[in-house]
Amino acid sequence: MTLLCHGLPAWKALQTHHREQMLSMDLRAAFAQDGARLANLSMQAPHVFADLSKNLWSAETERLLRDLARQSQVQEKRDAMLAGAAVNCTEERAAMHWMLRMPRDGGLLQHNAVRQAWAVAMEEALAEVHETRAAMLALAEQVRADDSITDIVNIGIGGSHLGPEVVVNALEDWVDTGKCFHFVSNVDGHELGHVLRKVRPHSTLFLVASKSFTTAETMLNARSARQWFLDQGGSEDPAVACSIDRHFVALTSNVQAAAEFGIRRTLGFWDWVGGRFSLWSAIGLPIAIAVGARQFQAMLDGAHAMDAHFFTASMDQNLPMRLGLLDVWYRDFWNFSSRCIAPYSHGLRRLTAYLQQLEMESNGKGVTRDGQPLAVKTAPVIWGEPGTNGQHAFFQMLHQGQDVIPVEFIALSDGGKYLGAHHQSLVVNAIAQAQALMVGRDGEGAEKYCPGNRPSTFLLLQQLDPAALGALIALYEHRIFVSGAVWDINSFDQWGVELGKQLARQLNARLESGDWNGVDASTLGLMQRLTATQAC
Numbered sequence: 001m002t003l004l005c006h007g008l009p010a011w012k013a014l015q016t017h018h019r020e021q022m023l024s025m026d027l028r029a030a031f032a033q034d035g036a037r038l039a040n041l042s043m044q045a046p047h048v049f050a051d052l053s054k055n056l057w058s059a060e061t062e063r064l065l066r067d068l069a070r071q072s073q074v075q076e077k078r079d080a081m082l083a084g085a086a087v088n089c090t091e092e093r094a095a096m097h098w099m100l101r102m103p104r105d106g107g108l109l110q111h112n113a114v115r116q117a118w119a120v121a122m123e124e125a126l127a128e129v130h131e132t133r134a135a136m137l138a139l140a141e142q143v144r145a146d147d148s149i150t151d152i153v154n155i156g157i158g159g160s161h162l163g164p165e166v167v168v169n170a171l172e173d174w175v176d177t178g179k180c181f182h183f184v185s186n187v188d189g190h191e192l193g194h195v196l197r198k199v200r201p202h203s204t205l206f207l208v209a210s211k212s213f214t215t216a217e218t219m220l221n222a223r224s225a226r227q228w229f230l231d232q233g234g235s236e237d238p239a240v241a242c243s244i245d246r247h248f249v250a251l252t253s254n255v256q257a258a259a260e261f262g263i264r265r266t267l268g269f270w271d272w273v274g275g276r277f278s279l280w281s282a283i284g285l286p287i288a289i290a291v292g293a294r295q296f297q298a299m300l301d302g303a304h305a306m307d308a309h310f311f312t313a314s315m316d317q318n319l320p321m322r323l324g325l326l327d328v329w330y331r332d333f334w335n336f337s338s339r340c341i342a343p344y345s346h347g348l349r350r351l352t353a354y355l356q357q358l359e360m361e362s363n364g365k366g367v368t369r370d371g372q373p374l375a376v377k378t379a380p381v382i383w384g385e386p387g388t389n390g391q392h393a394f395f396q397m398l399h400q401g402q403d404v405i406p407v408e409f410i411a412l413s414d415g416g417k418y419l420g421a422h423h424q425s426l427v428v429n430a431i432a433q434a435q436a437l438m439v440g441r442d443g444e445g446a447e448k449y450c451p452g453n454r455p456s457t458f459l460l461l462q463q464l465d466p467a468a469l470g471a472l473i474a475l476y477e478h479r480i481f482v483s484g485a486v487w488d489i490n491s492f493d494q495w496g497v498e499l500g501k502q503l504a505r506q507l508n509a510r511l512e513s514g515d516w517n518g519v520d521a522s523t524l525g526l527m528q529r530l531t532a533t534q535a536c
């Protein structure tokens, strides 16, 4: 049994530090007293500048958090991930999404620490990654060149939806095909119907994206799409131009299930790619079709630069480490139960949804890797909306509400082709909000009082290009790994999701059999209402 994090000496030291020095901390005073605060608490990582100075911490806090990281063996756990160990212990799988962005020769391997951790068997995995990617990019280029295909419909949910969607939206300015991209995830037929009304079978390519190829929502959507395709004149005969063979591709690690479904064109990936970490794999096909092989590679390169930073930079200059430790500091010592994500970029409008899965599915756990109940809090609620919209919705509460909620601003220095006046206004608003949260307002009446001293982090990308976006997403992946490692949880499984799936299956079966024995009164009452409504 490993020692639980709250039993470590550094945990106790952080509790004392919090109680005796930080509870009364005032950010305004901290800046007034320390002219070097910004320099010490900000840093440049690959493609991402981070201003961490408006957080409720100090150099001493960070020193103690690094002690905590050492005592909870964060670096050893990181290196085990890099060595291909089965860090996803409940499913006995490695977690090697970072390998999906690794160059064939060199890259990370040029670093001593990485070379030492690298297992020879992983050479084979890397070779397969490159082979599969070449096939994926070749297919993407073929689709891009085919003017008869005007619409791409991605059918998938969770990691098989959110990553491709966030990236295709974010890289809108880099999309150089005239094709339209549609994402269908919800089992609500409304979503599929909405898309099918807009497309034609002979000009649509359906991508059925599912790692397991068993996810109920995706399978039902895929079956309905297939039926629609046949009803609209499509054919099962591969010799016909408008055939399933030509218009359906499966992206999956379960090639056999895809074949049983009737899809013969498949791109595979491996069980060591977690669903929420899969956009870099075949699941990224919609991205590659949208922006082409060169820009897809640029996104991988940006992510790889962040990987190299995470795996090699010293702890005090390692951005994913610093952010992951900040997250533990806020969750467990300040007891902040949520974090607001505020991307000041329309391109990043789906980022929060993506990060919700990444962080809450990874770290929303209550036991350690060896099954011990945790006495500390883990993942916060991740929520938010793009700025400036959020300012006219929930920022009121951030400024004057009773809860303190750390805010994460994400902005771009260069707004690209968008009108300078718009971009300037956008970024100035982000900076002003971070300032307002910190400085507050006093002396103008009780109703106008804003307490200030409210924490925020500011992440700045030069522009929203493929490399910067890749680096930003990899930053979040690694940061979540760090906090998960401190809590000693398995950040790579998601057993909580299974229960609901299992019960939905049982309720469907009970609907068929009419056997409601042992079902609680509330569930039974709701099911009776549903069947009564259906009967009308």
Ligand SMILES: O=P(O)(O)OC[C@H]1O[C@](O)(CO)[C@@H](O)[C@@H]1O
Pocket (backbone or CB within 6 Å): 157, 158, 159, 160, 209, 210, 211, 212, 213, 214, 215, 218, 275, 276, 361, 494, 497
């Ligand atoms: O790609 P699949 O196997 O359809 O799974 C979809 C999603 O379902 C989950 O397993 C549970 O929500 C996610 O982890 C995953 O991203």
